[in-house]
Amino acid sequence: xxxxxxxxxxxxxxxxxxxxxxxxxxxxxxxxxxxxxxxxxxxxxxxxxxxxxxxxxxxxxxxxxxxxxxxxxxxxxxxxxxxxxxxxxxxxxxxxxxxxxxxxxxxxxxxxxxxxxxxxxxxxxxxxxxxxxxxxxxxxxxxxxxxxxxxxxxxxxxxxxxxxxxxxxxxxxxxxxxxxxxxxxxxxxxxxxxxxxxxxxxxxxxxxxxxxxxxxxxxxxxxxxxxxxxxxxxxxxxxxxxxxxxxxxxxxxxxxxxxxxxxxxxxxxxxxxxxxxxxxxxxxxxxxxxxxxxxxxx
Numbered sequence: 405x406x407x408x409x410x411x412x413x414x415x416x417x418x419x420x421x422x423x424x425x426x427x428x429x430x431x432x433x434x435x436x437x438x439x440x441x442x443x444x445x446x447x448x449x450x451x452x453x454x455x456x457x458x459x460x461x462x463x464x465x466x467x468x469x470x471x472x473x474x475x476x477x478x479x480x481x482x483x484x485x486x487x488x489x490x491x492x493x494x495x496x497x498x499x500x501x502x503x504x505x506x507x508x509x510x511x512x513x514x515x516x517x518x519x520x521x522x523x524x525x526x527x528x529x530x531x532x533x534x535x536x537x538x539x540x541x542x543x544x545x546x547x548x549x550x551x552x553x554x555x556x557x558x559x560x561x562x563x564x565x566x567x568x569x570x571x572x573x574x575x576x577x578x579x580x581x582x583x584x585x586x587x588x589x590x591x592x593x594x595x596x597x598x599x600x601x602x603x604x605x606x607x608x609x610x611x612x613x614x615x616x617x618x619x620x621x622x623x624x625x626x627x628x629x630x631x632x633x634x635x636x637x638x639x640x641x642x643x644x645x646x647x648x649x650x651x652x653x654x655x656x657x658x659x660x661x662x663x664x665x666x667x668x669x670x671x672x673x674x675x676x677x678x679x680x681x682x683x684x685x686x687x688x689x690x691x692x693x694x695x696x697x698x699x700x701x702x
Contacts, residue, residue, distance in 0.1 A: 417475045424468050429493035432464035433518045436498075438479060438489040440472050445505045446488040453490070456511035464522065465515055492518045531561065535570050543688070545648060547577035558587070565591055569599025573681070576606045577646060598683065605681035606644075609674065613645030614638050633659045633666050640674070649678060653692055660699050672696070 425434050437453060439446040450469075457465050472479035472487060482491065482498075491501040492514065500518060534557055542550040554571035561567045568587055575584040584607050591600050614622060619642045625635040636655050643652035656678070659671040675696060679689045 414477050417478055421468075421470075421478055425493055426496045428466060428468075430496050431522075432466065432494075433462075433515065433522065434493040435465070435467045435515070436491045436493060437467060437469050438472055438482070438484045438487050438491075439469060440487050443487045449488045449490075449505050452506065452508050453511055456508050456515060459508070459512050460515050460519070462515075462519060465519070490514075494518055494521045531557065531564075531567070535566060538574065539570060542574055542577055543649065545646075547574055547646075550574040551578055562590075565594035565597035566599040569597065569601075569603040572603035573606045576603070576610045579610075579645060581607060581610060602681045602683055605677050609641070609677055609681060610645040613641040618642075631662070633663065633671075637667075637671060637674070640671075644678065649682065649688070652678060657692075657695060657699065660696070664700060672700075 425436055428434050435453060435457070437446075437449070439450070453467060457467060470478055472484055482489075486503050488505065489501065489503045491498040493499070499521065500514070502514065506514070534553065538550040538553040538557075541547075541553070551571070551574040554567065554574050557564075557567045558571050568591055572584040572587040575581075575587065584603065588600060588603055588607075591597070594600055619639065622635045622639050622642070625632050626639065629635075636659055640652040640655035640659075643649075643655065653675060656671045656675040659666055660675070664672070675692070679692055682689045684690075
């Protein structure tokens with residue numbers, strides 16, 4: 405039997421589904437919620453899905469609502485037998501779904517599972533790459549360039565703790581301790597985020613660093629007596645204040661080689677705080693911890 409010609413409403417419905425679901429899901433996640441005005445559980449599920457999408461906070465997630473009584477052709481195509489029914493579309497096709505009401509926690513987990521199929525967000529990768537490049541500048545002594553780059557990122561993403569924490573560390577390297585503290589003031593809710601903790605550690609390390617005049621005197625002391633651990637320690641603090649972590653770490657490790665428990669373990673404590681300020685997973689920190697273990701457990 406020949407198929408009946410589609411009316412204007414049916415064609416419009418199909419075009420909308422192709423545009424808002426199939427094409428949109430090529431670069432994101434589309435939740436298609438089949439519903440009906442007479443359906444009580446549908447009314448319960450609607451705000452749950454909206455809250456779950458907001459909680460995930462990924463702009464690649466959107467929702468399309470289809471009333472099975474108004475868009476029967478689409479509902480028949482998917483053989484909808486009960487509402488609410490939700491399908492998750494990724495890559496132009498349905499990949500998962502559920503029928504009936506769900507809790508916000510369950511819907512959020514459902515969305516997150518679908519997002520895993522997409523891979524990383526390109527915009528997120530761009531931010532992370534910019535942070536990484538700025539931190540490389542900082543590690544190589546280009547603190548001004550790092551601060552300028554990270555300052556721009558803070559303006560774009562003022563509420564991101566990884567961005568704010570990295571920016572504060574660049575200010576510490578420039579000797580702008582008050583500015584670094586001010587940058588962290590708004591991050592009270594993210595106080596335990598690793599980037600914020602690293603920035604606080606960097607501030608603490610730099611606050612008692614010697615000034616230029618004292619550095620000159622300390623260098624003279626160390627030249628006269630290579631066993632002057634106090635002078636070497638204070639010079640390490642000066643290096644830290646200028647963002648020169650390699651030079652600081654070498655001085656601290658040299659103290660530990662000579663005396664593991666010098667001044668109550670102050671050199672080890674400072675080195676561990678430096679490692680924390682860089683980040684425990686950073687390759688530099690991993691290598692420095694290895695060298696520290698070799699000295700402590702030789």
